Amino acid sequence: MIYLTNIDKYYDSKFQRTFVLKAVNLEVKEGEFLSIMGPSGSGKSTLLNIIGLLDAPSAGEYSLYDKSVLDLKEKAKVEYHRNFIGFIFQAYHLIEEMTVYENIETPLIYKGVKGRDRQAMVADLLDRFNMVAKKDLFPQQLSGGQQQLVGIARAIIGKPKLLLADEPTGNLHTTQGEMIMEVLRELNNEGMTIIQVTHNEKFAEYGKRIIRLEDGIIRKDVIKASPQPSPMEREKESKVMMVESGEPNVRIV
Amino acid sequence: MVKLLKLAFRRLFRKGEHTATRIISLTAGLAFGLLLLSEVLYNYSFDSFYPDTNRIYVVHENFRRDKSLDKMDSSPRVSGAIAPGLKADVPGIEAATRLNNIGSSVFYTEDKKSYQAQFSLADENLFDVLPVPLISGNPKEILKSPMACMVSSKIAEEIGGDVTGKVIEIKRYPGKKITIAGVFAELPENTNYKYDILISMVSTGQFFSWDGSTNWLGNDRYYAAVKLSPGVSPESLAPAVRQMQVKHQEIERIEQQQGGMVLKYSFIPIRKLYSDGVKDMIIILTTIAFAVLFVSFMNYILLTLSALIKRAKSSAIHKTCGAEAKNLQLLILSETVLLFLISLVGALLLILILRPVAEVQLGHKLISVFNAHVLWPLFFLIILLVILTSYLPGRFFSRIPVATAFRDYQQKKNKWKLVLLSFQFVGASFILTILVIVSMQYNSLITADHGYRTKGVYFGATGGMEASKISVLLNELRAVPEIEKVGLGHGLPIEGAAGNNIHSDDGEKELFNIADFYFIDENYLSILDIPVFEGDSFSQQNSVVNDLLISKRGAEKLKVFNGWKNVVGKQVDISEHGKSTIRGVFPDFIVNTITNPNSRPSVFYYYPAEKFEQVRAERSSFPFYVLIKTNETSEAGMLKKITEIFNRFLPYQDAVVKSLEMEQKASYQSEHGFRNAMMAGNAIILIITVIGLLGYTSNEAARRRKELAIRRISGATLSDILRVFILDLEFIAVPAVLLGLAGAWLTVSKWMQNFATKIPLHWGIFMVCSLFILLLVALIAAYNYTRTANRNPVEALRYE
Known part of the structure; x- marks a missing residue:
């Protein structure tokens, strides 16, 4: 699904070149749940931005679904954002002047989904995240966890194949963080490919694969053979558990 | 778009986005800019309300006295016979009409109530060329019947009830009874020729000492309008018009006699008549309106861009949700539309609040600009401004790089801000x-020194006053201690003057045209402090009726044309007056205003007070003023005091007394x-x-x-x-x-x-x-x- 080959990202100043990413090679297969870890400034977010087509690499090759996406025109990038990629952010980045309902609905409007269909899709998600009663509230009237749930709902309403989460639990306390991670796991179990950036070892463990970045270089790439179900997960229906047990599609670079 | 407007509305109340400031700036700019532009467009809307207005033309008389003049004088007034002559002799003219202005005057109904109206004589073809909706009466019949008139709906309303058959009397023309026979819809303000009451042209003799309605030459005071047949160009009429002149004016003979003289008629589109006269003002007003709008919009853009920098993240969020550049531009457009709507409402409210002041400055009612010729261009201008104003911020907002926006987007360069700011400077x-x-x-x-005194000078019209009461009025005024001097005169310098021609000694040639102030008594010039520096001023002892004073410029011209060394004591022949003796020369003064000066030499004729009375007794409509000079120390309350004295001698106590100083300012x-x-x-x-x-x-x-x-x-x-x-x-x-x-x-x-x-x-x-x-x-x-x-x-x- 995702092939990054020899990706560099650097900034030139007068006398020196500063690398943020250097010779990054990464393949992510459909259905993976990848956690990217690393200290501040190691290039995690930059890597995520490149994968999400929000930033362009300085050198290297990037193909998404077997198509090179390096020289895409703005319009083509928009198509990817509308149909393939969803984003979740540490600071939620909800649109403040929009209600919960409107925030979730926004990607569908840009996608050109008709009003009645939009209504049904938003209603489904509100129901799924237990937020029906909060649909008319504005972001500032919600708790951090609730805001992030809206952020996730907005990210997934367009049914993206790839969900990119940049420290999705960074602003949340542990309980809320766990709740968000469970949602992500559930989405992954439904087949959505997820790449998250996190500082939190515990939450990184929700991923089926963890890579560690240091100074823009991938130092470690670990595939978890059989991820341990979390306490919350054990309570889940067996149907979900069935879906979860699949072959991990990972290769060590 | 409704969703976007809803979002824009919510953004209004966010802090740090200069929303209030932007609205204030736009409101002020729009209020002033739109007011000025509506005034400019209003100038172009004159007479556009007539059906087939593009086929209506006003006949102009273009005149050059001799070869020494390289420019022709052009005037929208012609002799009385020209309009009917054009209809009869020039193919391609579908209809023609003529109007003769009597002026604004008070009139009385039989129940002794008084009203103010603008009077005009009109022929029966008026509504063929310049139609307005009719409420009652048949203009073809009414405007052919002696002493019959039609009144506007406004006047009819003021009089009240069914006005048909009622009799009115104009203050200036006592005893002339006119019967109302029809009512027409009131004319809009944006017309070149305004009237409230139309009197039949055949009644001309009742109001003028001489009926020139069938004159082919001279007495050129008729506003003539023609309607051309569809497809006819005014230029193509020139040969037929010339033929008409040859046939009725014997123009070839006159041209031969007056070597180099040219008299031509041209047709100016009625819609251009007004705007052509105020072209310079239109250019300046437009420049200022656009300057204000430009500065206001540059300021709006500057503040909007500054606010958008703070909203960089919002741009990135929309993009990650799948927004294209055009979606973001639409977002900004919706915000601009909303701010514009609010500012527009604010601007209209501001205009409404300032309406009394604005109407005084503009000289017409603001409601008059509410016509399609003004509103549509303004509407399209506003749409264009909204699009232009939202384009730059929209483009900027849609181009903020997403990755940078999520970090800490800061505008590094501020040159564009300086450019926008410099526009404001x-x-x-x-x-x-x-x-x-x-x-x-x-x-x-x-x-400025206009060449005559205005301070402490008052004047009152004597229209409607019986002749026998004039001398009593003068005596009463002279008895007031604060009044220094009282005099009589036909006209005033600020009003301008009619034109007459000075003929050559042999009577064959017209030497030049003069500003004819007609008759004054022996006190008039001293009240106005106009000295006579050559010869003598008028006096009861040394002057006789019809003696003449001429201005310096006129005296110089006479010396050149007649080879005279001195003009005092010489006789001149002036049209309408015949031969008169020049008794003295006075310095030229400003006739009309400095902005619209009349450069012709001026003349005064002598009438003693008794002669004024005598002529008034013979002709009740003979108009003249009483001029009053007061002590400089006794200004306060004088206007009221003089008016009260005037009222004692007027049957309806409706005296109009004015201060010359104030009238000059008002001009x-x-x-x-x-x-x-x-x-x-x-x-x-x-x-x-x-x-x-x-x-x-x-x-x-x-x-x-x-x-x-x-x-x-x-x-x-x-x-x-x-x-x-x-x-x-x-x-x-x-x-x-x-x-x-x-x-x-x-x-x-x-x-x-x-x-x-x-x-x-x-x-x-x-x-x-x-x-x-x-x-x-x-x-x-x-x-x-x-x-x-x-x-x-x-x-x-x-x-x-």
């Missing part, structure tokens, strides 16, 4: 300089209005510029607070810092101000062409105006930068 210096020059010119006009109403428009425009532009400067310097101070703190830590004093920052700003302000001054110089040079006497465009005026703007810039910058520079540097750095 250009506008501010441009309009301030124009205001100063216009004010100076206006002051020079109202204080410069349009200049006064222009000056006030400049003042309002200047105030608005200065406010907008100050808002823009405050916004810019606040943003700059915030953007550069770290730099300011480091400079302070490094030992810089407040004045060091201010010098650097203010000089940065003045660096762009100086060229902008120079550009504004250049624009102002070009504009006022054009405007000043309207005046015979002009104030000199001294470089000092431009210097003072530019210094004012530069000082304003420095003061505002100093205020905002001082606040930031005075903050604790440690706090500023921590904050950073």
